[in-house]
Amino acid sequence: MQDLNVRIPDGIFRRLEEHAKNHNTTPSEAITLLLSHALGSFGQRPAIDPSRGQREGARNDPRLDWWREAKFGMFIHWGLYAIPAGVWQGDEVPGIGEWIMYRAEIPVREYEKLAPEFNPVEFDAAKWVGLAKKAGQKYLVLTTKHHDGFCLFGSKHTAYNIVDGTPFERDVVKELADECRRQGIKMGFYYSQTQDWHHPDGDGNYWDYDASSQDFDSYIHDYVIPQLEELLTKYGPVGLIWFDTPKQITAKQSQDLLDTVYSIQPDCLVCGRLGNGLGDYASAGDNRIPGSLVELDWETPATINDTWGYKTNDHNWKSGADLVRKLVDIVSKGGNYLLNVGPTAEGVIPQPSVERLEEMGAWLDRNGEAIYGTKAGPVQNLDWCRTTAKDGTVYLHVYDWPADGRITLPEIRAKSARVLGGGEALSVSSDGTVVSGPTAAPDPIVTVVALETG
Numbered sequence: 001m002q003d004l005n006v007r008i009p010d011g012i013f014r015r016l017e018e019h020a021k022n023h024n025t026t027p028s029e030a031i032t033l034l035l036s037h038a039l040g041s042f043g044q045r046p047a048i049d050p051s052r053g054q055r056e057g058a059r060n061d062p063r064l065d066w067w068r069e070a071k072f073g074m075f076i077h078w079g080l081y082a083i084p085a086g087v088w089q090g091d092e093v094p095g096i097g098e099w100i101m102y103r104a105e106i107p108v109r110e111y112e113k114l115a116p117e118f119n120p121v122e123f124d125a126a127k128w129v130g131l132a133k134k135a136g137q138k139y140l141v142l143t144t145k146h147h148d149g150f151c152l153f154g155s156k157h158t159a160y161n162i163v164d165g166t167p168f169e170r171d172v173v174k175e176l177a178d179e180c181r182r183q184g185i186k187m188g189f190y191y192s193q194t195q196d197w198h199h200p201d202g203d204g205n206y207w208d209y210d211a212s213s214q215d216f217d218s219y220i221h222d223y224v225i226p227q228l229e230e231l232l233t234k235y236g237p238v239g240l241i242w243f244d245t246p247k248q249i250t251a252k253q254s255q256d257l258l259d260t261v262y263s264i265q266p267d268c269l270v271c272g273r274l275g276n277g278l279g280d281y282a283s284a285g286d287n288r289i290p291g292s293l294v295e296l297d298w299e300t301p302a303t304i305n306d307t308w309g310y311k312t313n314d315h316n317w318k319s320g321a322d323l324v325r326k327l328v329d330i331v332s333k334g335g336n337y338l339l340n341v342g343p344t345a346e347g348v349i350p351q352p353s354v355e356r357l358e359e360m361g362a363w364l365d366r367n368g369e370a371i372y373g374t375k376a377g378p379v380q381n382l383d384w385c386r387t388t389a390k391d392g393t394v395y396l397h398v399y400d401w402p403a404d405g406r407i408t409l410p411e412i413r414a415k416s417a418r419v420l421g422g423g424e425a426l427s428v429s430s431d432g433t434v435v436s437g438p439t440a441a442p443d444p445i446v447t448v449v450a451l452e453t454g
């Protein structure tokens with residue numbers, strides 16, 4: 001509750017904790033949800049905005065098969081904002097770290113001075129990709145250009161990039177793309193197509209530029225498209241382009257970007273945040289998990305603490321167990337989880353993120369069979385458990401292990417049951433609806449029981 005800076009009476013806090021537990025969230029998230037209910041805004045904010053949805057025909061498109069199987073990816077927000085890390089001229093700037101230029105209305109000429117300071121000598125692509133692998137993440141999405149306009153790749157269309165504008169002079173997009181290929185992880189590129197606070201014709205910088213004299217269409221056609229062409233021709237096969245915050249982009253401009261991607265790399269996927277309903281898969285709101293099953297290909301992008309770009313003073317880390325439960329919850333409803341890390345200006349992924357990702361990876365080592373390549377499970381809307389399914393097996397992800405060890409599921413007829421992670425075979429009642437196991441939860445985070453039904 002500290003981040004909200006209000007005192008909550010003990011009784012109410014306990015009820016929030018209970019609500020949080022039942023809804024697989026934290027007390028802070030629970031209060032945000034309750035407040036949004038109270039303010040009547042919840043109904044107007046669906047978890048998946050149709051304009052960031054899935055284009056017609058994509059639901060059965062086999063190009064998405066690798067992504068459907070992957071379920072879990074690593075998001076990386078990295079750029080010049082990692083230098084101020086939430087503090088500008090001695091003052092803490094509230095909000096997410098990568099928005100510091102906007103929140104503090106830092107003039108382009110001032111913010112640009114960060115580039116010659118950017119020298120992430122600790123950056124090691126093999127370490128970052130190795131961490132994603134260890135965490136059980138199957139794809140990685142890097143901010144090649146975020147809203148501040150700074151590019152993490154060498155570009156002939158601006159010198160405001162890591163190769164030409166910093167003492168580091170290394171193309172981290174190339175190093176990461178090569179390393180992903182080496183370690184068998186799909187590489188995706190985040191690219192802010194609408195907001196660009198550095199480009200005179202980009203969206204969002206109202207403190208330096210006068211919107212009425214901007215030429216946004218020229219920015220799209222003479223800058224964004226040529227940069228996309230670079231990203232799609234210089235770094236080998238690209239798994240996906242993760243566009244973001246469509247805002248003023250028109251249907252024609254979104255279509256032009258889509259055509260650019262498909263014409264160069266037909267297999268490259270495009271995230272729903274391209275806008276105008278044209279994405280290959282839908283994108284939920286940040287940190288938003290739909291309340292129930294969604295019949296689309298969709299993804300929740302999410303933070304481990306409360307920021308995407310690194311902030312020195314954000315220590316509000318979700319626990320490893322909470323993150324595992326969020327992954328399970330999302331997968332049980334048919335979605336993917338894209339979980340973010342925000343490396344420091346030196347190029348180091350913060351240790352609390354490393355620890356949590358390793359904890360998730362250890363859980364996935366035991367239980368990955370119930371996550372990768374599965375579909376949403378046949379039983380939804382249970383408090384104590386989530387379900388996923390594949391090939392004649394239903395997986396029960398049990399949050400609250402029953403004290404008597406008996407699990408009853410009238411909707412399912414099991415022929416046999418086993419606990420994942422080397423656990424024992426469980427006995428099944430003759431009608432296949434009751435499974436009996438140990439009285440103590442076999443897995444301290446979430447126990448998965450595989451029911452053979454086929």
Ligand code: FHN
Nearest residue numbers: 096098099244245286301308
């Ligand atoms: O404005 C961005 C934000 O900085 C961050 O990149 C997130 C990640 O999903 N997307 C936008 C807000 O939704």
